[in-house]
Amino acid sequence: MDITWGVSASHHLPWHWLIAVYLFLAGVSGGAFLTAALTDMYSKDHNIRIIRTGAYIAPVSIIIGLVLLVFDLGRPLHFWKLLINVNAGSVMSIGVFIISIFSGLAAVYGGIVWLASNSGKRITKGVHAAADEIAATGKGIQSLRKPVAILGSLFAVGTATYTGFLLSAVTTNGLWHVPFLGIQAVPFLPILFLVSAMSAGLAATLIGAGKSEITIYKKIDLVFIVLELILLAILYASIKSVFFSGTMGTIFWLGVVAIGLVVPFFLTVYSLAKHKSVVVPVSAMIVVGGLCLRFFVVYSGQMFK
Amino acid sequence: MAKQYAMIVQVAKCIGCQACTVACKFQNEVPDGQYRTKTPAIGPKGTYPNLSLFFEKEACQMCKNAPCVKVCPTRASYKNEDGVVLVDVDKCVGCKYCMTACPYDARFTNAKTGAVDKCSFCYEIRVGNGQKPACVSTCVGGALEFGNINDSNSDAAKLLAKYKAQVRKPEFGTIPNVYYIYEGVK
Numbered sequence: 401m402d403i404t405w406g407v408s409a410s411h412h413l414p415w416h417w418l419i420a421v422y423l424f425l426a427g428v429s430g431g432a433f434l435t436a437a438l439t440d441m442y443s444k445d446h447n448i449r450i451i452r453t454g455a456y457i458a459p460v461s462i463i464i465g466l467v468l469l470v471f472d473l474g475r476p477l478h479f480w481k482l483l484i485n486v487n488a489g490s491v492m493s494i495g496v497f498i499i500s501i502f503s504g505l506a507a508v509y510g511g512i513v514w515l516a517s518n519s520g521k522r523i524t525k526g527v528h529a530a531a532d533e534i535a536a537t538g539k540g541i542q543s544l545r546k547p548v549a550i551l552g553s554l555f556a557v558g559t560a561t562y563t564g565f566l567l568s569a570v571t572t573n574g575l576w577h578v579p580f581l582g583i584q585a586v587p588f589l590p591i592l593f594l595v596s597a598m599s600a601g602l603a604a605t606l607i608g609a610g611k612s613e614i615t616i617y618k619k620i621d622l623v624f625i626v627l628e629l630i631l632l633a634i635l636y637a638s639i640k641s642v643f644f645s646g647t648m649g650t651i652f653w654l655g656v657v658a659i660g661l662v663v664p665f666f667l668t669v670y671s672l673a674k675h676k677s678v679v680v681p682v683s684a685m686i687v688v689g690g691l692c693l694r695f696f697v698v699y700s701g702q703m704f705k
Numbered sequence: 706m707a708k709q710y711a712m713i714v715q716v717a718k719c720i721g722c723q724a725c726t727v728a729c730k731f732q733n734e735v736p737d738g739q740y741r742t743k744t745p746a747i748g749p750k751g752t753y754p755n756l757s758l759f760f761e762k763e764a765c766q767m768c769k770n771a772p773c774v775k776v777c778p779t780r781a782s783y784k785n786e787d788g789v790v791l792v793d794v795d796k797c798v799g800c801k802y803c804m805t806a807c808p809y810d811a812r813f814t815n816a817k818t819g820a821v822d823k824c825s826f827c828y829e830i831r832v833g834n835g836q837k838p839a840c841v842s843t844c845v846g847g848a849l850e851f852g853n854i855n856d857s858n859s860d861a862a863k864l865l866a867k868y869k870a871q872v873r874k875p876e877f878g879t880i881p882n883v884y885y886i887y888e889g890v891k
């Protein structure tokens with residue numbers, strides 16, 4: 401019975417799909433940034449397609465995510481009040497600043513990478529003074545590339561972890577607040593969301609890798625998949641089974657576990673063994689799995705508290 | 706000693722008339738389809754002659770340890786000097802974080818303002834003028850009492866001293882200031 405004595409007893413959930421997509425995009429952004437920046441700084445191959453794809457995905461997805469977030473506010477035009485009224489005890493208040501700084505760094509890094517690829521073209525193409533000048537300023541900016549990559553990487557980890565802390569700080573929620581292996585001081589979700597963000601961000605970046613050599617990235621992805629499977633097994637053992645019931649169970653078992661992890665695991669092992677490329681479908685599945693994970697956690701947590 | 710305002714609900718006296726629901730709607734101009742308080746029926750349960758039916762007034766429980774206040778990023782949700790949890794509409798951005806944290810489903814996004822809204826014990830409009838909250842003043846069954854429970858002479862404190870009172874969902878450690886007395890409920 402929905403109506404109890406004149407008063408609707410049904411209540412809708414405060415946070416819906418916009419928040420799930422926002423948490424997902426923030427994770428993808430952080431993972432893509434790290435993939436690009438670490439390749440840029442440490443990889444001997446210096447795969448430029450990976451660097452470029454990651455460096456562009458990062459600012460685009462975090463900015464789309466932020467637009468969604470503002471759109472979801474009851475008063476979107478008042479969003480700036482989040483910047484002037486600070487509550488140091490509120491994870492969201494701290495997160496606003498982490499995400500803002502990360503967005504700025506991701507945009508700058510994307511710009512630097514873009515400038516580098518374009519000024520390079522001009523040098524090979526033209527010899528006239530104007531092009532050289534552009535190339536020269538481009539070089540000046542390039543000296544910022546490493547510091548921005550380092551700082552951005554720290555904030556990328558911060559952003560991905562924050563999406564977990566945002567939910568785990570809700571102490572009255574049985575799913576969101578679940579501790580890691582029963583250790584009360586260590587919340588579970590920041591760890592899970594960090595691993596999932598790295599995996600989904602890496603996968604999204606690999607879609608843009610084209611035909612370049614990416615064996616090492618596939619191996620890293622395998623590690624993330626295995627880690628996430630272990631984490632999900634721990635989660636399953638730590639919370640009430642009602643969280644996995646109904647539609648939420650379908651999203652979890654089919655979307656998160658099967659499509660997002662198990663199938664990509666076997667396909668990646670197969671492609672490594674046979675040297676066949678199945679990167680695009682595998683990466684797409686991992687990304688879909690990451691999205692399903694955010695939907696599952698956001699909705700199931702609120703439905704069953 | 707600082708004040709601590711609290712509401713006492715004597716469940717057995719409530720006849721489910723919804724006068725409180727209506728009084729709140731007009732006192733606080735709550736938009737259509739939204740409620741700061743409601744008094745749903747619990748039951749009927751069982752079969753005749755062992756039927757049970759009672760009404761339980763729901764609203765913000767004015768938690769001493771309020772999770773909504775803790776998570777609010779703008780400090781729009783706050784607890785004032787008299788132990789009342791309030792929302793500063795001007796500061797609220799409508800992020801709904803507080804709604805996810807409240808274990809009592811006491812909050813909603815006001816359809817008119819976009820800010821979060823909930824029971825305020827009528828703090829600004831009535832209690833400040835020495836009146837009781839609209840629901841308490843209007844209650845047909847005499848089921849509601851309100852007052853400073855740190856003052857042992859208040860009617861509210863006397864009720865708490867006389868009967869065994871309970872709070873809703875104590876397992877969350879929120880320490881509510883809305884008390885329920887089930888004495889006489891079958």
Ligand code: SF4
Pocket residue numbers: 764765766767768771772773774790806807808809810811812823879
């Ligand atoms: S009942 Fe909910 S809204 Fe009221 S003080 Fe407690 S947590 Fe906050």
Ligand code: SF4
Pocket residue numbers: 776777778779780781782792796797798799800801802803804820821
């Ligand atoms: S909706 Fe308003 S009162 Fe609630 S947490 Fe957000 S800013 Fe604070």
Ligand code: SF4
Pocket residue numbers: 718719720721722723724725726744760762840843844845846847848849
């Ligand atoms: S006005 Fe009093 S008797 Fe009527 S429903 Fe509300 S609490 Fe119960």
